[in-house]
Amino acid sequence: MTKNKNNQAIWNSRIKKKGSVLFQKVGSSISIDKRLYKEDIKASIAHVEMLFKQKIISFKIKNKIVYGLGKIEKEIYKKKFDFKNKYEDIHMNIEKRLFQIIGEEAGYIHTARSRNDQVITDLKLWMKSATKEVVLNLDKIIKSTIKISERNIETIMPGFTHLRNAQAISFAHYLLSYVEMFQRDKKRFENNFYNLNENPLGVAALTGTSFNIDRNYTTKKLGFKSPTNNSVDTVSDRDFVLDFLYSTSVCSIHISRIAEELIIWSSDNFELIHLSDKIVTGSSIMPQKKNPDLLEYLRGKSGSLFGNLFSMLTILKGLPLSYFKDLQDDKELVFKSYDNLISCLKIFNEILNNISPNKKKMYELANNGFVTATDLADHLVKNHSMSFRKAYQKTSEIVNFAESKKKRLDELKIEELKKIEPKLNMDVIKVLNLKNSVNSKKSYGGTSFENIKRMIMKYKKL
Numbered sequence: 485m486t487k488n489k490n491n492q493a494i495w496n497s498r499i500k501k502k503g504s505v506l507f508q509k510v511g512s513s514i515s516i517d518k519r520l521y522k523e524d525i526k527a528s529i530a531h532v533e534m535l536f537k538q539k540i541i542s543f544k545i546k547n548k549i550v551y552g553l554g555k556i557e558k559e560i561y562k563k564k565f566d567f568k569n570k571y572e573d574i575h576m577n578i579e580k581r582l583f584q585i586i587g588e589e590a591g592y593i594h595t596a597r598s599r600n601d602q603v604i605t606d607l608k609l610w611m612k613s614a615t616k617e618v619v620l621n622l623d624k625i626i627k628s629t630i631k632i633s634e635r636n637i638e639t640i641m642p643g644f645t646h647l648r649n650a651q652a653i654s655f656a657h658y659l660l661s662y663v664e665m666f667q668r669d670k671k672r673f674e675n676n677f678y679n680l681n682e683n684p685l686g687v688a689a690l691t692g693t694s695f696n697i698d699r700n701y702t703t704k705k706l707g708f709k710s711p712t713n714n715s716v717d718t719v720s721d722r723d724f725v726l727d728f729l730y731s732t733s734v735c736s737i738h739i740s741r742i743a744e745e746l747i748i749w750s751s752d753n754f755e756l757i758h759l760s761d762k763i764v765t766g767s768s769i770m771p772q773k774k775n776p777d778l779l780e781y782l783r784g785k786s787g788s789l790f791g792n793l794f795s796m797l798t799i800l801k802g803l804p805l806s807y808f809k810d811l812q813d814d815k816e817l818v819f820k821s822y823d824n825l826i827s828c829l830k831i832f833n834e835i836l837n838n839i840s841p842n843k844k845k846m847y848e849l850a851n852n853g854f855v856t857a858t859d860l861a862d863h864l865v866k867n868h869s870m871s872f873r874k875a876y877q878k879t880s881e882i883v884n885f886a887e888s889k890k891k892r893l894d895e896l897k898i899e900e901l902k903k904i905e906p907k908l909n910m911d912v913i914k915v916l917n918l919k920n921s922v923n924s925k926k927s928y929g930g931t932s933f934e935n936i937k938r939m940i941m942k943y944k945k946l
């Protein structure tokens with residue numbers, strides 16, 4: 485194998501002194517990017533096949549390289565590969581090993597390419613599968629949420645604004661609002677394919693190459709859609725990393741929001757939701773405790789996902805073109821965010837399958853706080869030709885009266901109501917009923933049972 489006297493890496497033969505040992509340790513990325521080995525080998529095979537097709541390397545050399553790479557892939561898969569820090573990253577570790585297996589002809593593999601295009605080709609390939617995996621897990625969550633919703637179309641709970649009882653709502657409708665969020669997450673991840681499908685391979689260090697390569701060939705071989713357009717932009721660009729980190733952040737926001745709601749709703753003071761023993765943990769001192777640790781974990785995790793996005797934004801800000809070592813950190817951020825998001829999605833799916841609504845308590849709580857007041861105002865507008873503002877005023881008076889009598893709106897007698905608004909008659913009674921209230925919200929996107937059933941059908945078709 486080509487080596488200089490300091491036993492340095494092959495590309496380093498101009499450097500005469502033994503490099504900093506400390507930097508070799510901290511500057512090496514092999515412990516992180518070894519995760520890209522399959523993609524690296526796949527891209528290398530496509531590359532040498534292209535070199536052969538273009539008559540840049542011989543049939544014999546191409547075959548030897550492909551053979552060596554196959555052997556390396558098996559070694560890594562079987563955990564028999566000795567990753568070395570001093571070879572810095574996955575690309576050089578594989579190339580070094582290729583020299584050991586097939587000899588000097590390994591030196592042809594790096595014709596017309598650089599690690600600068602190699603690393604992003606690998607990363608994009610990896611992120612394409614990762615994105616598919618995220619979408620798959622989102623699908624599972626969407627399905628679980630729809631399943632619970634189907635069972636709870638007529639489960640009535642208080643809908644909150646400012647965490648104060650606002651209007652009655654169907655529990656299913658509430659859950660389906662998260663289905664909308666997760667659908668948007670899916671779309672956000674799927675939209676990322678547009679940039680992920682541009683093939684960086686062949687732009688080499690930053691200028692392209694004088695070899696007569698065929699970038700369309702590797703594009704097709706590797707399942708990309710088209711080659712990238714500008715060599716300088718290609719090696720500098722990490723927008724696709726930002727897109728991914730942003731998408732994971734937004735998705736984690738959604739998870740943290742529902743986690744927080746479930747924490748509140750399952751608390752001793754609300755008791756709207758029951759968490760099964762599978763998703764609670766005990767306290768080391770208080771024997772009675774059942775804590776929602778899993779939900780808190782989900783709520784907290786979004787913090788590190790935002791952190792990864794901000795790290796990448798900061799690395800890129802003001803960074804001149806084209807490749808700089810600064811960029812090496814991109815992979816760690818992507819892997820961490822991916823791992824965290826996937827485990828959050830899996831845990832969340834488990835949570836969904838281990839919660840049950842306390843229907844009685846939901847109904848009881850929905851009866852607090854005069855949640856049908858808006859229905860009463862609407863009734864005055866619709867049936868007693870009042871402007872909404874006038875009706876609002878009258879309803880406030882009725883609410884004040886009920887409050888002073890410590891009664892709910894539906895407990896007021898018709899005579900009491902008539903005293904404040906003489907136009908009212910017995911028709912008003914059904915307006916103050918919770919179920920009728922929920923069911924009256926028939927406007928598109930509203931919480932009426934019919935709407936919900938229709939929406940569930942729609943989701944199922946999707």
Ligand code: ARG
Binds near residue numbers: 513600807811
């Ligand atoms: N390990 C490097 C990274 O992940 C690969 C690219 C190295 N390129 C270079 N010119 N040093 O960024």
